[in-house]
Amino acid sequence: MMSYLVRRLVLGLLVLVVAMLLLFVLIYAVPGDPATIALGPRASEAQKAFFREQMGLDQPLAVQAASFLWNLLQGDFGTDILSQRPVADLVFSALPRTVTLAVAGVVWAALLGVPLGIWAALRPGTFIDWVIGLISTSVVALPAFLMAIYALILFSVTLGWFPAIGAGDPGDLADQLHHLVLPAFAIGVAWVGYIARLVRVSMLETLAQPHVRTYRAFGVPDLRIALRYVLPIAVVPVISVLGVGIGNLLSGAVLVEVVFSRPGLGSLAYDAVISRNFPVLLGAVVVTTALYVAANFIADTLIAWLDPRLAEKG
Amino acid sequence: MSAPVLQLDKVCIRYPGAPADAVRGVSFDLRRGETLGLVGESGSGKSTLAAATMGLLPAGTAVQGAIRFEGRALFSEITDQQLRRLRGRRIGTISQDPFTALNPVMRIGTQLDALLHWTHDRPKKDRMARIETMLERVGLSDPKVRMAQYPHQMSGGILQRISIAAAMLAEPTLLIADEPTTALDATTEAQILGIMAEAKATLDGATLFITHDMSVVERLCDRIAVLYAGELVETGTVREVLDAPQHPYTRALLDCDPARITEPTRRLPTIEGTVPPIHKRPDGCIFAPRCPAAIARCHAEAPERHELGPRRSAACHLASPTPVTP
C-alpha cells in the first residue's frame, strides 16, 4: 500500500515536470511579444528591449525554462511582468478560490449524483431509471457558462438570493459560502448527470458479481447490500473519474470564473495566456498541475483504501 | 416426529423467458440430522433447486408446487421478508467457487461479521471472538491473522474453509453446499469433507450437498437424490442407491465413475446419446432415448414415481423394490 502510493506520488512529480516542459514548448509556439503587450503600442523598440532584458525574456527558451525550474525549486515563482508583483502572491491568492469552487462543485454533484445513480441501479429498466437517465443526460450536455448565466439571472437578478459576482469578503466565511453557491451550482450540474450515469453502470456491474449473492444468501437486506457492500466497490471507478474531474475543473473552471468574476486559477492562467504573461502562466500551471496530481493522488489513495487488491498489483 | 427440515413437493421451476421448466415435479424430503447428496448431470437443475430453497431465483422465475421449510411453505406461508430473515440464520449456504464468493475488498473478519448482521446487537468483541473460534474449528491455524487478511491473499482451500465457517457460524438448521470442493485438490478436499462431517455431528440440522463426485457422496451423505434433465429419477439412502440403483440413469451414471473402475482403462464408459433440450422433451420417459433397457412403454408413457420402500423411490417403469444387501 505504501509503495503503491509512493509510486503514484513519484509519477505525479514526473507529470509535473513533463507538463512544464510541454508548457514551454507551447509557449514557444504561441506568438505574441510579451514586451509589446505589457508596454503597449507607444513603447519604443529600446524600451521593449530593456524590458525583455529585465524580465529575462531575451534568454534562449531552454535557459528560461531551466531558470524557472531552478527558481521554482527554491520556492520562487518569478514576477508578474505586468504588475511586477511576485507570481506566488497572485497564484496563492487565487488558489483557495479555485479549490473551494472545484471541490464544492464536485462534492455537491456527488452528493446528488451518487444517490440518483444508486436509485436508478436498484430499479433497472423501470420508469424511474428511465427518468433519471433522461435528466442526467440532459444536464451533461449543458455548458457550465450557460448554466452560470441562467443561474445568475434567476437567483441573483430576479430573486436576489445570492450575490452575482466575486468570491466574498476574504475574512468572512459565511460571505464566502454565500458567494460560492451559484458558481458551485453552475459547475456541478453537468457532473450530477455524469456521476449519476457512472454510478448506475458501476453499481449494476458490481451487483452482478458473485459475492453479492453471498450477502443475499445470508439474508442481508438488499438496501444494506447496496449501500454498505456494493457501493464501496462501485464507487471506485467513480472516484478515479472524480479525481481527474476535479483536476480538470481546476483549469477548466475558466468560463464559470469569468461569468462570476471570481478570481481563480483558471481565469488567472487564461488571462496570463492572453497577455503572454508567461511567469504568471507558468506559476498558475505549476499549481494547477500540482493540484491535479494531488487530486489524483487523493483519489488513488482512496481507491487503494477501498480496494486493497489494486494496491498490491501496483 | 417433527416436520422435515426441507420438503419438496412436486416442485416445478421455470426461468423467465425459458421455453420450458428447468425443474419438473421434484419431490423429496430432508430430515433433521440427515445429509442428502444431490447428484445428476450438468444442467439438470441442482443449483436451481438450491437457489429456489433460498428464494434466490432471478426475479420473474415461476415456482410451482411447494417447498416447505420446517413444515411451512416458502412464498405462501413464509413471506419474502421472513425468508430473507431465515437465510443465513436458519438456512446457510456454502457456494461453489471459493474465489468469487467473498467480497474482494473486505477483510475476512469484517466480512464474516457483516454476514452475521443480525447479531449486531451483541458487543463487537464477542462477535469477533466467536468468529475466531469458528475459524479455528474449520482448521485455520492462525485465525487472527486470517481475519485481518483479504480474500486475494489466501488459497482456495482456506477460502473454502472460511465459507464453511461463515455458514456454520449461524448454526443453521439447513445447510446447502453447492459443489464446495470442485476447485480443490484431494488433500484439501478431504480436509473440507472432514470439517463438514464434524459439523454434521455437532449441528442439529440437515445438509443438502450438491456434487458430481460419487465418492464424496459415499463419504459424507446419508441419502441421495438423482436428477436427470430437471426430474428426480431416483432417491434413497446412499447404500440403497449406490449398491442397488433402480433407475437405469443412476446405474449408467455410477458405471461412468472412474473411481469405481478398479482396473485402469483408457476407455471410460459413457451414456450414449444426448440430453434432449428442455423444450424438446420426449413424450414418454425422459431418459428413454438413451436407456439401454427401454421398452415400448417407456417411449409412450412417462413413468410415475415408484415407491420402492420407505423414502425410497425411482421414476422408472422397470423399477422393483430393492433387495437390501447385507
Add this chain to the structure above:
Amino acid sequence: MTRPVLDVQSLRVQYPVGTLVGRLLRRGPREVTILPEVSLSVPPGQTLGLIGESGSGKTTLGRAAIGLAPISGGAVEIAGIRASGGDPKPWAQIRKRSAMMFQDAVASLDPRMTLGQSVTEPLAVQGGHDGNRRERAAELLGLVGLAPDFADRYPHQISGGQARRVTVARALALEPELVIADEPTAGLDLSVQGELLNLLGDLQHRLGVSFLFITHNLAVARHVTDRIAIMYLGRIVEEAPTRTIFDAPAHPYTRALIRARQATGSDGLIEGEVPSLANRPAGCEFRTRCPLATGLCAREAPQLRQIAGGHSVSCHHADAQSAARPKNKQPTG
C-alpha cells in the same frame, strides 16, 4: 529412448510483485517465484498427469511451456524446438506444434466470436488452411461430436461440457503434437467427463498426440495418464509411472493425496495450511505439514532423486523400501 515431445528443463518462472518505485527503492521482494526450477518431460504419444494442490503452479507450468509466462531461467523444448527467454521466434514455432486447453473453457472462448470462428482461429492465425473456414469448422466440431449448427452459436449459448469440446476441437485444428490440457474435466458430470476423456484418448490413439494433463482428479488421472508428476509449491516432488504413484507413492504428500481418496474421517490426513509462495519454508518446503519431518528436513532441502527405474522423488525419507510399503503410516525415520 525416443526424444520427448515436451521437455521442460530447469524452468524458472517469477512474477514481478510490488511496484516500479518499490523495486527501484529496493523495498521488499521484487518478485515471487512460482516455479523455482522445474524439469519435466512427456514422451511422444503419452500422457503425463500433473497433480498438485490449488495454486501450486500447475497452470503456470502449462502456460510457461508455450512461453505464456515470464520465464526467467531454463528452457523448453517442444517437438525438437528449443525456446527460452524472450526471443519470440522459437515460441511461435512451438505454438504451431502444440495447443492448449484452458482451465476455464468458457472464458477461453472470445465472447464475441462464434464457435465456428473460435474453432478455426488457429488456422487463421497460422494462415495454414486457405479453404472454406466454415466447412473446416463443421468438420472440427464434428470431430468432437457437435452438430454443424454450433458453428453459429456464441460461447454463452452452450453448456460447460460443450465449451470443453469446442476447446478440444480448437486444440486439434492444427493437428498438434502436444496438447496441454488444464483441468479439462472440472465441473463436468461423470458421463460428459467420460465422453471427453474418451475423445482425448481416441485422438491420442489416432493422431499420436501427447498430453500434459493437469488435474485435481486422481480417479481420472489413474485411468488416462501414463505417468504422473506431483507438484507442491511449484516443485515436482515426485514423478513416476501412474501405477507406481498409486501403488507405491514415495513422497509423504503423494501418499496423503492418495489416501485422501479413501479416508472417511480426518484421520491420517495431513494437517495445516499450504505455505504461501512468497514465504517458502526453508529446507524441505513440505516439512511444515509433513508427518515425517525431522531436523534434517528443516536444514536441508531434498533433491529430486531417482529411487527406482523411472521413479524420482524429493524427500529425505523416501527410499525404495518405504515406497514399497505404502500402507505403513509411521515408517521409521
Add this chain to the structure above:
Amino acid sequence: QENRTLRIRNDRDIERLDPASRGGWYDETVMFAIFSGLVRYAPGDEWTYELDAAASIDDSDPQHIAFELRPGIMFSGDHGEMTAEDVKFSYERFADPEVNAVYASDWAMLDHVEVTGTYTGIIHLTEAFAPLFTSTLPHASGLILSKVAMEASGDKSFATEVPACSGPYMLDEWLPREMIRLVRNPGWSGPAPYYDRIEILPIGDVTSAETAFAAGDIDCTQIAVNSIPSYEGGNADLVVKPALGYAWLGMNVDTPKLSDITVRRAIQHAVDVKQIVDATFGGAVEQANGLVPPPLPGARDEVLYGFDPDRARELLAEAGVTDLSLSLTFGTNPDLMIVAQVMQVQLANVGIDLTIRQMDSNTMIAEAQDPEDHQNIELIIEPFTTAPDPSWVTEWFTCNQIGDWNFQRTCSEDWDARNTAALTIADPEERAQEYVALQDDLEETGAYVFLYHGVNAWVSKPEVNAAYSADAQWALLRDFSAD
C-alpha cells in the same frame, strides 16, 4: 457617521500606476483618483480642463508655462507637502533613461521645469507642443509624484506599489483581480470628494458586469454598446457618449491580392458602413467619416469613396480580377464578429468571397508585425482607443510604423513629414485642416474603410450621480456623488 461607499466596475485590474509607464484606462481611472496633476479633465461633455493641484496656471506662452501649486497638499504616508520640486521631478523623469518611460513622447518637447519658489515654477518647452493642454498635462502624464517618497523607495519607477498618493484618495487595499479599495487621503486639501470609500471591482466580462449591476452588486458599470437599448427608459441612469476611438477596415497593401489600388478602391465602394454599424449597434452608434473622432479637431464630415456597389463591380472588372477571395482578420470581440459577418455578405454582393479569421488579439498583432507572417493578413480590423488629440490618432500610419502598428503598410515620406509638422501647428483651425487632409490622403491610398468611432455607455444606480470624462472612457471617481 455614515460610511459612504461606491462600488464600481473597472473592466480590468490595475497593472502599473506609474504615470510614465502606466498600462491603460483601467490604470488611469485609479490614478486620477489617487494622484493629482496641475490640471485635470473636467467631468462633462466637453474636453476642458480645470485646476487641480495648481492654484493657477498660465498658458499664454506656448513654450513657457508658469504654475503655482495649492499649498497644503500633503502626500500620503508622511511624505511631506507637495512642492514645485515634486512637479519638476515628476515631469523631468520622463526623459530619464532609467525610468524608461513608455509615455516619454508626452514630454518629448520638455526642456526642463524651473523651480521658482516652494509652490511656483515654470515649465520650459523646446518647442510649442499643441497636445500639452489636451493630452499631456490633464492626462496621466501630468500627475505629480512625491520626489521624497520616490527617492526613499530607491526605485526609479514603480508598478503597483505606489510610494505616496497626491490625490484625494489613496490605496487602502488591493486584492489582485478581485477588488481595489480607495479611501480618503487625509493629506488632501483640495475639494473633498463625496464618497469615503470606493471599491473598484475588476470584472472583465461585460455580460457578467451587467448582470451584477442588475443584481445590485455594483453601483455603476460600463455596458456593452449593443445592450444600450435595453436600458433606455429603465430606472438606471444611462449615459452614452461618443468614444475617443476609431475602428477601420485596413488592407495590407503588401499582399499580392491587395497591391492593386483599383481592387482596394473597389472594396472601399463595396462596404456599406451604415448597414454594418446599424446591424452591429442597433442604431446606438454613427458611422465614421474618418479616423479622428468628431469631438476632436480634424474630424471629417464625409468620406471620399462611399458605398457604391455598382462602382465596386466596375472597378473589379477594370482590375481584371474575378473570383477574388480575401480573409478578414480581427481579434476577440463580439462586435467585430458581427461587423465581419455583415461585411461578408456585402462583399459577396460584389463577388468577393470573404473568409473570417477571428483570433486572439495578441496573436493577430504578432502576426501583423511579423516580417513574413504579415502576408497572412489581408483585411484587418483593429479598433484603437485614443487620447483627446488628433496627433494620437494619426501617429500609427507612418512609414516607420510598418512592422509595428501600421498594418496597412501604406507609406509616404511626405505624409510622415506633414504628420510630424502638424504636432506643432499652433493655430487650432489650421491644425484641424491639416488633419483632415492627412486623413484624405490615407483614404486615397484605398487601404482604409472607416467604420465607426463608437460610444461609451455607462449605467449607474439612480441615486448615484456619476461623472465621466467627455468620452466616458474614464469614470472620474473624484466627482461621483449621491443624492
Add this chain to the structure above:
Amino acid sequence: MSNRTAIATRAPRFATLRRLLSSPTGGLASLAVAAFVIAAIAAPLVAPYDPNAINPINRMQGPSAAHWLGTDQLGRDLLSRIIFGTRTALYIALVGTAAALGVGMAMGMIAGLGGKVVDSVLVLINDSIKSLPLVLFALALVTIYGASIAALIVIIAISMAPGYFRVVRNQVLVLRSADFVIAAQSMGASRLRVAATHMLPNLIGPILVLIAMDIPAVIGIESGLSFLGQGIQPPKSSWGNMLSEGYTYVRQAPHIAVAAGLPIVLSTIAFTFLGESLRDALDPRRAVRR
C-alpha cells in the same frame, strides 16, 4: 451429452441492427439520431430560411409564427441556423471524436500491450497533457493552423484523447490476462492480431458509451472556444457559436441561448441512448437477456 441453455441462435446478417431497433430506447434514439443526420444532409431543403441572410430590422425577435425559434442579433432565423449548425456539430463531433479515439486508442493499445516502460511513458504524457489548460493548446493550435475546423479538431483530439487512452489502456490491461486472449496467444497469434481481432471488439462496448457521452463534450469545447473567440468561423453556423452569442445577448434576448441549447441537449440524449443501446445490441451476451 449435456445441454444447457442451448438456444440455437443463428447469427444472421443485420442481427445487430435488428436487436438495436427492437429495443424501445434504441429505436427512439436511432430515430432521433437519424433525424439529426437528415437535418445535416438536407439542411438546405429542411431549413425555412437562408441561415446567413441578415436582416437587421428583425434582430433579436422572440419566437413567432414566421421564425419558430426567433431571430438572432443579425436578424437571422435561429431555426435555420440550428439546422445548418447540425452539419458543423455532427462533423466536428464525429471527426473530432474519431480523431481523439484513433489517437487515444492507438496509444492505449500500445501502453496496454507494451512493456512497463512504454506504458509509464505514455501514461506520463497523457496525464501531463490532461493537466494543462485547454486554452493554451487552443491558442497554440489556432496560431499554427489558423482558426479553422482543422485546428478545432486537433484541439478536440488533444484534449479528449487522454480520456480514451485511459479507458482503452485499462481495458486492455484487463483483457490482456483474459483467458481467451491468452488462448489466442497460445495459438501463436501475433500481438497485432490479438489486438485487432480479440481486444478491439471487446473494447467497443465501453468505448461506445464514452463516445456517446463525449459528443456533447465536443460541442461544449467548441462553444467554450467560441466564447473565448477561437471557435468556428462564420458564415458556418455552429451550435457552439450560437451559444456563445446567446450568452453575449442573454439579457436582451434570452431566447437565443435557449434555442442553441436545445439541439445540444436533444442530440446528447439521442447519442447517449443510442450508444448504450448499441453497446447492448453489439454484445451477443446481452442480446439474449433482453
